[in-house]
Amino acid sequence: AAVPVLTIDGPVSSGKGTVARLVAQRLGWHLLDSGLLYRLLGLHAQRRGVPLDDEPALAELARGLPVEFCDRDGEGCALLEGEDVSRLARDEKVGELASQVAVLQGVREALLARQHAFATAPGLVADGRDMGTVVFRQAPLKIFLTASPEERARRRYKQLKDKGFSANLPALIEDIRARDDRDMQRSVAPLRPAEDAIVIDSTQMSVDEVVNRILEEARQQS
Numbered sequence: 001a002a003v004p005v006l007t008i009d010g011p012v013s014s015g016k017g018t019v020a021r022l023v024a025q026r027l028g029w030h031l032l033d034s035g036l037l038y039r040l041l042g043l044h045a046q047r048r049g050v051p052l053d054d055e056p057a058l059a060e061l062a063r064g065l066p067v068e069f070c071d072r073d074g075e076g077c078a079l080l081e082g083e084d085v086s087r088l089a090r091d092e093k094v095g096e097l098a099s100q101v102a103v104l105q106g107v108r109e110a111l112l113a114r115q116h117a118f119a120t121a122p123g124l125v126a127d128g129r130d131m132g133t134v135v136f137r138q139a140p141l142k143i144f145l146t147a148s149p150e151e152r153a154r155r156r157y158k159q160l161k162d163k164g165f166s167a168n169l170p171a172l173i174e175d176i177r178a179r180d181d182r183d184m185q186r187s188v189a190p191l192r193p194a195e196d197a198i199v200i201d202s203t204q205m206s207v208d209e210v211v212n213r214i215l216e217e218a219r220q221q222s
């Protein structure tokens with residue numbers, strides 16, 4: 001039988017990373033953080049001096065991306081050419097590199113096989129922008145997780161403050177609006193809910209409530 005796949009897509013700071021990790025833990029399934037793949041590619045390209053608009057060169061780099069994924073205390077970690085770049089990869093600057101290489105069709109195609117390879121028994125939770133619409137179009141359960149831009153900015157603000165960084169709420173709201181626009185307007189694999197996705201607006205929900213809601217949907221399906 002096919003390996004069950006649960007997809008979780010959504011905009012920036014919707015909480016899908018946290019939710020996907022918790023859902024995968026509760027189900028005992030594997031986790032694919034597809035954004036991390038784009039981040040690692042952006043980082044690798046920058047280090048190799050490959051221009052971020054050289055589609056053939058980037059696709060080639062994506063096909064041979066020298067990356068290994070690991071798990072440390074339930075937190076995903078990643079090795080690039082053997083170096084642990086887990087922290088660096090989550091940096092805002094690397095997110096920017098990721099979103100630049102992510103607009104290229106050749107790059108997205110080159111990363112398909114690598115993403116499909118994560119779907120192994122007993123199951124996979126796949127987190128990203130196009131998991132339900134492109135990469136795992138056949139998945140039986142698709143979630144589109146969202147929240148108002150103000151609420152997402154507020155969560156991001158709290159996260160930054162907790163880490164000791166300074167942050168400006170109005171500027172964060174603007175940033176989030178701009179990134180939403182770019183992800184939704186791009187011609188290749190734009191961010192949108194799959195037709196058969198369950199849309200969850202988490203504006204008024206806690207992380208636990210979202211996780212339980214998704215587990216409930218998963219139980220009803222099986």
Ligand code: C5P
Pocket residue numbers: 012034035036038039095098099100102103127128129130131183
């Ligand atoms: O989710 P995360 O912030 O790590 O993703 C980084 C960037 O990679 C996103 O801004 C998006 O442009 C791109 N991305 C994508 N498709 C995915 C996951 C991420 O285009 N499935």
